[in-house]
Amino acid sequence: MTDLETLRTRAADQLDFAEPWMRHAWMAVPRHQFVPDTVWVVEGGLYRPFRRGDDPQRWARMVYDPVQSIAIQVDDGAPAAPHGGDVPTSSISEPRAVMSMLAELDLQQGHRVLEVGAGTGYNAALLAERAGADRVTTVEIDPAVATGAEEALFDTGYREVRVRLADGEQGWPQDAPYDRLVATASVTEVPWAWVEQVRPGGLIVVPWRTAFCSYGLVRLVVGDGRAEGRFVGAVTFMAVRGQRRRPVISEVFGPGAWEESRESKTALDLSLLADPHAEFAVGLRLADVAHWPQDGGHWWCSRDSWAYAADGTVHQWGPRNLADETATALTWWAGAGRPELFDFGLTVGPEGHRAWLGDPSESWPLAAA
Template sequence: MNIEADARARAAEQLGGTGAFPQPWMREIFLAVPRHRFVPDTVWLEEADGYRSFTRSSDEDRWMSLVYDPGEALVTQVDDGRTPAGAVGEVPTSSISALGAVFAMLAETGLEPGHHVLEIGAGTGYNAALLAERAAAGQVTTVEIDPAVCAQARTALAATGYEQVTVVRADGEHGYPPDRPYDLVLSTAAVLHVPYAWVEQTRPGGVIVTPWRTAFCNYGLARLTVGADGTACGRFAGAMTFMTVRGQRPHTPITDLYSAERWQQARESLLAPDDLVRRLADPHAAFAVGLRLPGVAHWPQDGGHWWCSSNSWAHADDEGALHQWGPRDLATETARALDAWHADGRPTLFEYGLTVAKDATAFWLGDPGHPLPLQEPR
């Protein structure tokens, strides 16, 4: 057995063992599409100082193993393509998703032969090829904003026999109106807000599946069904972390708000023994807080934790000392959101949902009849 065949066979066995192929067609399309032919020879691996390039020619066995690793995404571009191979990259900006995530998303689509599909984010083209194997190549349109990534995906699809897939260089937030309506819109990048263009371009009864996030919490997977009333409604179906579409990348204004002088001006206190950081370690709690505190970011750094909104920040160190600056009390707001989550019975993220209308998005718990109140800052 050659290197590629061996790696693919191992991946199929591992994926099958974890239940990644709940329907027979999913295993069939995995075996039909040669994933390694969609991955560039140069990829980027995270190291202590950033992302460094790794080439297929330097170690083909390892490269192939990385390509077919069921649990790991593989970065194919850093810094929007500005960093050349051999230099150190800072931010991953395009990748081929982990196989486990790819098939978990496909399982939510309800994809059938003949379905008309719009994919947001062509990436390497691999996902479009999988969609084409199930729906038919002439039924798939994939949109990619990055010109170099788009060209690579188009080349890879044509070289592997999927030249009938329509590859469009465009901003995926706008969808692709010429080929509407779609039975399925599938995004391979996360959004903070589901673009209404996707709803408008999906037929009634059609499905939108997209990774989703808040500024506070970087994971989620939304599965929405489009109704005849022009809204899309559904639950969060999974917890996945994806890169964010370029037009919605969160901007945290901490560098504009923070200074040594403001640190000296900050209000000081101690966190209670039942501290926020410990409570936020529950991923379902962090998800719920993100729904209730739109626009508030939270991240760990150097042993401490930061919060930041458009006009305020807070920092808790590993000994419980809390510094806050600005008109908002972000620590108290977070505590109130956590208390509300506890009062609701500590629901999992799968119990939440959202309804996307033309002018607004509403979140709910249990069913759309129980909207989630957004917490007003004090």
């Protein structure tokens, strides 16, 4: 066998395939033919181009590493620095995450499926192995990325997969209704167009994030004028382009803000936020608040407020007391028995989004970031 075939087989032995068709698809679809010869890797704090010809073995190991995603574009195709970029904006997802999402999709032969975010085209090829190539539509917002996906699908024999250049938040109504919809970019709000384009009883599987917490995966069942379901995993994906915006500290923290802030002592146990389930739960309560640790302290910001806590002291500014809100949310989480991410759910309706713990009838609205 060639090195690539050996690596693909070795990766298959490390991956968890929930259904036999998934292993078959992994072995049938040549992942290396969907990865460009030039990709982007982090070096010296920047994303820099890495060319297959410079180190073919390293490139091959990256392609078939079960837990590595690979950036194929940075800064929307226009790197800010002469020899590097700041933010990855398109990638081929890590195989482990791909397989976990396919397992949740419960895809059957003959299902009509919409993928939002074509990327390299690789995931669409996996979908085609199960549903049939003529049953798969994949939507991509970036022209260069869409072209690359279409060429890779054509070259590998998946010529009936429809690659459409469009804003994925609008779905693709021309081929609706769909039995399944899967997104390869995360959202803070599930577009209502997706719900409208999936048949009653169909599924939507999409990575989820809040301003507070970057990871989540939700599986929604469509019906009765809404989509509803539980969180089923913790994956982190790039955000869809129309939902990238988050609260930015520089917009609320300026000269004199520290002197103007309210200082107080706090008993807030910030170590609780190291628990991923706690962080996720607080994110559902404070969906519009960004939070990050820095140099032993913790920062928060919303559209109109900020807070900083360290060494038992908190500074807060603006109409909201964000550290206090976090303390309240953590107390609620602990009082509820420290539930896991999988205990929470989401309801999407035309009027907005509501999160819930255990019982959908006891839900709360999610604030828009």
